[in-house]
Amino acid sequence: MERYSHVIEFVELGSEVVVYRLYSDGRQELLTRSPFPNLESAGDPVGRFAKLLGESLILDSPIARSILKL
Template sequence: MLGHLIQADEETQLITIYRIDTGGMPTLFTSVSFEEARKMGLEKFGKLLGENLILDSPKLRNLFLP
């Protein structure tokens, strides 16, 4: 896997995370509505977003988990 793309789409009101493979092709990973994120608050949503990215990335996951 090459990485992730985070898209905040004002038209659909969704924050979407895609996995990007080594060929550059995106695959849907997860999606959260603006309203859900707003209800969580900045700190909780930021933590959730960061944890999702870290746990989905083998190299980052190895930095934090045994």
């Protein structure tokens, strides 16, 4: 299994978060990109955004899945 880390970039101009896989050879691969939440949305938009981002990272990480027995 090829190992990689994650790089998270907060893009102010595009108002989005971009997550890449970073491989040991320096290659980057786009995992996901998501706009910042609309703070005027009902409920807890920041909490929903953080949960989705966290879930994406955990589910994409073989090491995290192994530790959490997922």
